[in-house]
Amino acid sequence: MSEAPDDRSTRFTRWWVCRYTSGLGLGQVAMRRAEIDSDLAEHRRAREIDGWTPTQIARERRKRLVRGMAADVGWRHDLLRPHTRRVWHVAITSLTGLASFFLAAFHFAFAAFLLGSTSVADQRFLGGLAGYEEEVGRPIASPVAATVVALLGVVLVFAALARPISPVVANIATIGIAAWAVLWFWLGMWLIGLVVIVGSTADLITRMPVTTPRQ
Amino acid sequence: MPRRRPGSLLPLEVSILSACLDAGEAGSHGFALARAIADAGDTRELTATGTLYRALHRLDEAGLVENWWEDPDRAAEAGRPRRRCYRITGAGTTALANARAEAPDTDALTGLDSGFAT
Known part of the structure; x- marks a missing residue:
């Protein structure tokens, strides 16, 4: 059975979060990952209520992720700057x-x-x-x-x-x-x-x- | 991108503070804020994940919002991960009022990916 589109996008999002949080403090990493996991779950729940298909949900999730990648790196830099x-x-x-x-x-x-x-x-x-x-x-x-x-x-x-x-x-x-x-x-x-x-x-x-x- | 004046707010930050103000004492979590910003701007496009949470981090660092994690039992009952909630502070309310006074139309700017904001 092939993976659902939104499950693939979830895995991709989590992979990206792991990349840009690597090397940071454990507390910061845990909080960030937990917050993004919550965002993913809320996003899916809200769009399912709106009647979206898994493919549509995955597409929006990927768009939100890719558009914000530079900001993710910027957030990491904000933490490391000192x-x-x-x-x-x-x-x-x-x-x-x-x-x-x-x-x-x-x-x-x-x-x-x-x-x-x-x-x-x-x-x-x-x-x-x-x-x-x-x-x-x-x-x-x-x-x-x-x-x-x-x-x-x-x-x-x-x-x-x-x-x-x-x-x-x-x-x-x-x-x-x-x-x-x-x-x-x-x-x-x-x-x-x-x-x-x-x-x-x-x-x-x-x-x-x-x-x-x-x- | 030009460096902004110290103490000024970006349009996205104004939108986030407005959404937090509307949410009141109960506060709101990140995705709900993204939806509120999109609804206020009458658009379907949600704020990018990285942009939103970086802006929230900066607002929190500046003391304009405060955050807390939801009660884990409550999240478990609802069958979802714990939410990180945000609420505007007194300083945030003042900063928002000042920003609106300086530029009355800033609330109309929503979903901006200010990934290069400094």
Whole structure:
């Protein structure tokens, strides 16, 4: 016997609720899931009284769900915002971000001393990667590996916007980006500076109050 | 989407507060509020789930509504899950009155999916 349309839409709704509540506090998760379950039940009851078919009920339920998905993610962000701001502070933002920037710059300088290939890598980026191995005397894998590490670092930094991550991990991500900057000197410094500016601006904007304070 | 002025209410929030005010002391649950908003706007389209509950969460955080969970025995007798009910507070009544005074036609805006509201 095939599943009823409204049962499928119920399962889909519950699956989505599980996705956007994952990682939140147990109390918040339980309350949200219970509230949505209640909404589903009330919706079905009301539409059955109105004479709707299961297919019609399922269609409306899906429409309500899909139209509100962005708001669901926004609700999750509302709950996580205080935590992500702290991590964002540690990673790249405002005055604290400047300290992180100098930390990244220190690591960049240290790695530059060790590797000693910044200007050559810069030329390789501008002129293509041909002849890199011959000129530098090092396999092409090293700047490629550094690029992969830096990309992972960028992903970690942006993941901090969605859920809390350890400040240590956030700073390791910053170091990974700085290590990449060693081999792609000017491009890396420009990108790090851009991220600091964008992060600081975003942090200042998100400090603005948006709701009526309690009276 | 432009950031709204601090202390102002979105049209959906005005609609929710209006529906809560009409429900009185007994309060109302989320789906009933969605229906009331649709009926007030003379439309069949209900407010999106995520939009509605995010707005309710923000109104609750701001102290404009209060919420409580229904008595589980009552829900069990009715054979349905427990309802989470909402009731407008004094601050909410004041905020609603101010919003109506500033923009008399806001109650006409219903079913808005302000998923990107900030």
